[in-house]
Amino acid sequence: MSLPHAILTALLEKPSSGLELTRRFDKSIGYFWSATHQQIYRELGKLEQAGHIRALPAPVPARGQKKEYEVLPAGRAELGDWVGRSEDPKPMRSALLLRMRAAAIVGAEGLRAELERHLALHREQLDEYLAIEERDFPAERRRTEADRLRHLVLRGGVDLERFWVEWLTRALAELGRSEE
Amino acid sequence: MSLPHAILTALLEKPSSGLELTRRFDKSIGYFWSATHQQIYRELGKLEQAGHIRALPAPVPARGQKKEYEVLPAGRAELGDWVGRSEDPKPMRSALLLRMRAAAIVGAEGLRAELERHLALHREQLDEYLAIEERDFPAERRRTEADRLRHLVLRGGVDLERFWVEWLTRALAELGRSEE
DNA sequence: ATTAGCATGTAAAAGGTTACATGATTTA
DNA sequence: TAAATCATGTAACCTTTTACATGCTAAT
Incomplete structure (x- = not known):
């Protein structure tokens, strides 16, 4: 269950829209975590519902319109908590x-x-x-x-x-x- | 879709039962592919149905009784085919x-x-x-x-x-x- | 007006994980 | 005969992948 934490990390580094996140995952985030835009949009929805992030107020909120997100205190707290958790390395699959x-x-x-x-x-x-x-x-x-x-x-x-x-x-x- | 091919490879190296396969995946197969016993049993069923492997005739076929599998020619052919296929490296997730x-x-x-x-x-x-x-x-x-x-x-x-x-x-x- | 590109989504399928269920065999 | 262990399996869930759908914006 690391995708939400990857997104929180990325958003803390810089508030972004779904597509911007996708591009960052393809480039500079890709060397430790990968995700597709479908995963990202779904997860952004969940994170927003959970109160961990919020969409910045847009002039004209509508489908097909860019939507930027930022991390809320609850999201930062969750990430801080997660960093301290213990997790075994996943076995290899090549x-x-x-x-x-x-x-x-x-x-x-x-x-x-x-x-x-x-x-x-x-x-x-x-x-x-x-x-x-x-x-x-x-x-x-x-x-x-x-x-x-x-x-x-x-x-x-x-x-x-x-x-x-x-x-x-x-x-x-x-x-x-x-x-x- | 590599789990069936991992199992075919393992069975060609040595015919085994589900639990024996599980143990081999935990040890010597684990450095290139991992799988749990649940995955293995499910996949053995599919491979048998597809005619790629068969259960060796057992004296008393019953639940809870050891069931050994061996690869059939169709299974070997499928594996040979798969080896020649091209597949991109999966992106990292750590x-x-x-x-x-x-x-x-x-x-x-x-x-x-x-x-x-x-x-x-x-x-x-x-x-x-x-x-x-x-x-x-x-x-x-x-x-x-x-x-x-x-x-x-x-x-x-x-x-x-x-x-x-x-x-x-x-x-x-x-x-x-x-x-x- | 049409097309290309940006941007956000939905749906279905495949693959993997976790928890539980059950029968057979051995050993204390 | 009770407990431990071997052995096979089911079910529910979660995550990832693949394919498709839709609306906005800018350029030709």
């Missing part, structure tokens, strides 16, 4: 690793191309995160605790992409050994 | 990273203990995987292609746990800087 294990039995036909495709995707993602890092956390400057926390989270995203790039590179090398 | 980002706003109260708890869990998991590696993939021996593939998958699990251990260690060090 379709790619599964394909590889299945390939050990039924043959690795076509797997190589898929590995190369994933390698390219992860390299791209890694470059994006590195660009964000350069932009938002430049060099060695006196930083606040909050800055250091945010940087650590981004570092998580960066290092995870690096892991995939390295693993895929190694996998492709190993796979090549006998195929030529 | 409640821990989210907690950290939220902590940057509402305060890191109690986060340190949670990080330490996760560090311990990931160290344990890493040790388990390393033990499996030593047992199943000893030293440098002539290996078949299938062995190399299986080893690569396990390496994925190992390296991912290492990533978490390293990131958490670093996070704790960073967090400590200002708290004392």
